[in-house]
Amino acid sequence: xxxxxxxxxxxxxxxxxxxxGRLNEHGLQLKSRWDGQEMVxxxxxxxxxxxxxxxxxxGLIASLIDCHAMGTASAASYRAENRAPDTDPPFRFVTGSLxxxxxxxxxxxxxxxxxxxxxxxxxxxxxxxxxLSVQGRICAKxxxxxxxxxxxxxxxxxxxxxxxx
Amino acid sequence: xxxxxxxxxxxxxxxxxxxxGRLNEHGLQLKSRWDGQEMVxxxxxxxxxxxxxxxxxxGLIASLIDCHAMGTASAASYRAENRAPDTDPPFRFVTGSLxxxxxxxxxxxxxxxxxxxxxxxxxxxxxxxxxLSVQGRICAKxxxxxxxxxxxxxxxxxxxxxxxx
Numbered sequence: 001x002x003x004x005x006x007x008x009x010x011x012x013x014x015x016x017x018x019x020x021g022r023l024n025e026h027g028l029q030l031k032s033r034w035d036g037q038e039m040v041x042x043x044x045x046x047x048x049x050x051x052x053x054x055x056x057x058x059g060l061i062a063s064l065i066d067c068h069a070m071g072t073a074s075a076a077s078y079r080a081e082n083r084a085p086d087t088d089p090p091f092r093f094v095t096g097s098l099x100x101x102x103x104x105x106x107x108x109x110x111x112x113x114x115x116x117x118x119x120x121x122x123x124x125x126x127x128x129x130x131x132l133s134v135q136g137r138i139c140a141k142x143x144x145x146x147x148x149x150x151x152x153x154x155x156x157x158x159x160x161x162x163x164x165x
Numbered sequence: 166x167x168x169x170x171x172x173x174x175x176x177x178x179x180x181x182x183x184x185x186g187r188l189n190e191h192g193l194q195l196k197s198r199w200d201g202q203e204m205v206x207x208x209x210x211x212x213x214x215x216x217x218x219x220x221x222x223x224g225l226i227a228s229l230i231d232c233h234a235m236g237t238a239s240a241a242s243y244r245a246e247n248r249a250p251d252t253d254p255p256f257r258f259v260t261g262s263l264x265x266x267x268x269x270x271x272x273x274x275x276x277x278x279x280x281x282x283x284x285x286x287x288x289x290x291x292x293x294x295x296x297l298s299v300q301g302r303i304c305a306k307x308x309x310x311x312x313x314x315x316x317x318x319x320x321x322x323x324x325x326x327x328x329x330x
Contacts, residue, residue: 016217017217048181051184052179053320058259059184062224062231062263063222067224099265100264102259102261105318153270
């Protein structure tokens with residue numbers, strides 16, 4: 001797992017994401033890499049990322065699952081076409097829907113391991129299954145539908161924001 | 166809507182939550198208040214809370230929906246018993262599951278209005294429906310199952326963390 005993270009292939013104009021943008025200095029800077037047929041990301045939460053004292057905040061868990069699934073959708077789309085993530089045309093995704101089931105309380109302290117696998121690629125949608133584990137124990141499960149980014153969301157076209165109805 | 170927020174009734178030992186704890190100085194400090202039969206919270210995102218430039222980060226949206234739903238479950242449980250939130254026995258909830266559907270891109274800039282309504286109270290579970298709007302337009306919809314906090318999660322009992330299987 002020493003290869004470059006998928007997020008490090010994203011061009012600068014889409015690298016501001018709070019969850020995984022390498023250029024967002026306030027953000028979480030999640031990094032997702034291939035490990036066989038799965039993508040994996042390791043995240044070390046801060047002490048202030050708690051919900052109830054001693055446990056990881058559920059919103060952080062949802063955030064990590066969300067960004068890791070977007071990265072997985074992107075990486076898998078390139079892989080399906082047997083080409084590198086820095087080749088054109090680009091695959092950029094946004095979240096269509098996010099489901100998280102909190103299987104058990106997530107202890108705050110050890111690194112969080114987030115693993116994802118593509119369940120389906122269908123047109124512009126990719127469905128991704130995700131687990132979040134601590135020390136080998138699954139604490140949350142997610143299913144995320146990633147949708148290829150509509151043109152009006154591309155940076156520089158913000159005036160069309162919200163026009164997707 | 167000038168009444169005290171439900172989160173300001175939470176005792177100090179459960180007020181560290183990153184999303185809504187009044188004692189977490191790094192956190193979002195969401196405040197949820199009654200407005201008729203709904204609970205409402207207004208949140209002003211920072212510039213760094215972006216996903217794609219110009220749009221709100223989906224993980225932040227999930228976080229706000231999560232915490233607002235927990236506050237709603239708690240407030241509604243007291244209301245169902247016709248008593249104030251600072252009376253015993255306390256109602257404390259954790260997230261069982263979270264679903265978010267991103268209806269349209271959420272423009273980053275104006276305040277976010279989060280509204281929630283209880284759909285069902287059944288035993289220890291409360292199901293809450295949530296919308297997140299910008300300038301009157303719904304951008305995301307959520308459904309959250311809140312579960313009364315198990316005893317082993319109460320601060321001071323962290324040694325039992327993760328023993329819920």
